[in-house]
Amino acid sequence: xxxxxxxxxxxxxxxxxxxxxxxxxxxxxxxxxxxxxxxxxxxxxxxxxxxxxxxxxxxxxxxxxxxxxxxxxxxxxxxxxxxxxxxxxxxxxxxxxxxxxxxxxxxxxxxxxxxxxxxxxxxxxxxxxxxxxxxxxxxxxxxxxxxxxxxxxxxxxxxxxxxxxxxxxxxxxxxxxxxxxxxxxxxxxxxxxxxxxxxxxxxxxxxxxxxxxxxxxxxxxxxxxxxxxxxxxxxxxxxxxxxxxxxxxxxxxxxxxxxxxxxxxxxxxxxxxxxxxxxxxxxxxxxxxxxxxxxxxxxxxxxxxxxxx
Numbered sequence: 001x002x003x004x005x006x007x008x009x010x011x012x013x014x015x016x017x018x019x020x021x022x023x024x025x026x027x028x029x030x031x032x033x034x035x036x037x038x039x040x041x042x043x044x045x046x047x048x049x050x051x052x053x054x055x056x057x058x059x060x061x062x063x064x065x066x067x068x069x070x071x072x073x074x075x076x077x078x079x080x081x082x083x084x085x086x087x088x089x090x091x092x093x094x095x096x097x098x099x100x101x102x103x104x105x106x107x108x109x110x111x112x113x114x115x116x117x118x119x120x121x122x123x124x125x126x127x128x129x130x131x132x133x134x135x136x137x138x139x140x141x142x143x144x145x146x147x148x149x150x151x152x153x154x155x156x157x158x159x160x161x162x163x164x165x166x167x168x169x170x171x172x173x174x175x176x177x178x179x180x181x182x183x184x185x186x187x188x189x190x191x192x193x194x195x196x197x198x199x200x201x202x203x204x205x206x207x208x209x210x211x212x213x214x215x216x217x218x219x220x221x222x223x224x225x226x227x228x229x230x231x232x233x234x235x236x237x238x239x240x241x242x243x244x245x246x247x248x249x250x251x252x253x254x255x256x257x258x259x260x261x262x263x264x265x266x267x268x269x270x271x272x273x274x275x276x277x278x279x280x281x282x283x284x285x286x287x288x289x290x291x292x293x294x295x296x297x298x299x300x301x302x303x304x305x306x307x308x309x
Contacts, residue, residue: 011091013173014084017272028085034284035078041287042067044301052300058121058136060297063290065145066114066247070283073107076100077178077279084177097179101163105181106156109206113148115248116210119217120144122241127224155206162198176272178279214248243290250285254278 017027049055049064077100084090092100124135159181166188174183185196218241225237254277291297 011093012097013090014092014177015173015175016177024085031078032082034280038074038284039071042071045287048300048304054296055300058141061141062114062118062121069107069110069114070286073111074280074283076103076107081177098163100179101181102156102160105159106152109155110148110152112207112210113151116213117144117148118244119214122244123217123221125240126221126237158202243294246289247286250282254282
């Protein structure tokens with residue numbers, strides 16, 4: 001079969017998590033519930049931070065931007081999956097798949113970079129507490145978020161250009177519930193070695209550098225905490241970064257777990273199920289991690305709910 005140019009491929013097929021008709025109502029209800037919980041939780045975080053003067057600090061400013069990234073991250077994949085289950089269709093158009101890949105890379109990178117920025121914020125708060133307000137001034141905070149969006153936009157453009165250069169055969173089937181960039185690259189009919197290397201290079205740059213920044217920040221944080229003499233002081237210092245550290249473990253732990261599960265198991269369907277962990281579960285848990293472990297956030301949420309009532 002002669003490969004066709006990507007622009008001539010009208011649609012792709014998303015095989016989803018299961019083709020069993022009896023499981024479709026359960027999957028629809030489960031993912032709709034998870035999506036609504038994620039959207040409402042992250043929107044409440046954004047509204048609470050913007051409306052409560054007690055939360056107008058760098059940490060909560062970055063948290064509201066992380067919630068915005070999580071909202072976009074899950075909205076890129078789950079709504080199309082719900083529509084396909086409801087309409088009993090598996091198709092996604094070429095434009096829809098290209099858009100999904102690009103925005104998936106945009107919000108994944110934004111999550112990645114914002115977690116690094118938040119790690120730097122915790123580093124300054126613990127290692128340089130007396131200079132915290134001077135260093136983390138509103139101008140620097142705004143600049144860090146602006147740089148995060150710029151880096152993510154660059155990642156978005158590179159993924160868009162990479163996918164647009166691929167050629168596919170007709171009736172392309174993707175064994176996932178969204179257009180996963182690595183799977184899309186592997187399904188190309190033409191020689192995809194260049195695009196695969198390019199994809200890994202993008203991942204190494206836009207993923208490896210932020211991870212290195214987080215590791216460096218927490219190495220310095222742990223070193224500073226160990227120098228504190230009292231156990232109460234150590235606990236107080238660690239509690240200031242506990243929520244962020246838990247979110248970091250959730251985001252990178254599930255991502256690494258998906259990578260290893262895809263290399264160990266030969267079943268693409270099991271790999272798709274594992275993908276749910278970092279594309280759906282992690283954005284859903286982030287608001288709970290920050291709200292349940294933070295007294296100020298809980299107060300702000302109760303005040304917000306009281307005003308709404």
